[in-house]
Amino acid sequence: MAGTKTLTIIKPDAVRKENIGPILEKINGNGFHIAALKLIHLNRGQAERFYAVHRDKFFFEGLVNFMTSGQVVVAILEKENAVADYRRLMGTTDPAKAEEGTLRKLFAESMERNAVHGSDSDENAETECDFFFARSERFSNFEG
Ligand code: GDP
Numbered sequence: 001m002a003g004t005k006t007l008t009i010i011k012p013d014a015v016r017k018e019n020i021g022p023i024l025e026k027i028n029g030n031g032f033h034i035a036a037l038k039l040i041h042l043n044r045g046q047a048e049r050f051y052a053v054h055r056d057k058f059f060f061e062g063l064v065n066f067m068t069s070g071q072v073v074v075a076i077l078e079k080e081n082a083v084a085d086y087r088r089l090m091g092t093t094d095p096a097k098a099e100e101g102t103l104r105k106l107f108a109e110s111m112e113r114n115a116v117h118g119s120d121s122d123e124n125a126e127t128e129c130d131f132f133f134a135r136s137e138r139f140s141n142f143e144g
Contacts (some may be wrong), residue, residue: 004142006082007129012070013113020073023103030089036138037075042047042068068111074132078141083125086118
């Protein structure tokens, strides 16, 4: 059975443009429950660890610089089939190729400044939720 949670980040480009509200409205409007949420400023070490899988990619340095350039919102979203459904709502990594109505089509600037992050598997969702939130900070509809 598919998992019921995913981790999203509203990235610094979207926060800077006052798009936290519009993005959260879309998230709720598409049936996601917000189980945890906070506004934070990632430091370099956190951004490097969060994106460690991309350490050897040409865009890693730029990505870390961007992700530490301003505040971000991190949130745990809950819904049946959360990972796949949220990736569909986000749209493709490159906003120029994203479908109409997706978060990246609506709010992203570029491949790097693409407004939102979403976990890409249930396993990574677990790891990413634990990266930002203690169990006591979560208000789940699915867990006790
Ligand atoms: P996602 O799951 O759609 O976020 O994509 P990835 O996990 O592959 O990449 C993580 C993040 O790195 C993306 O959301 C982008 O912000 C950035 N990124 C990925 N690919 C590229 C690229 O080709 N160029 C640049 N500049 N940034 C990229």
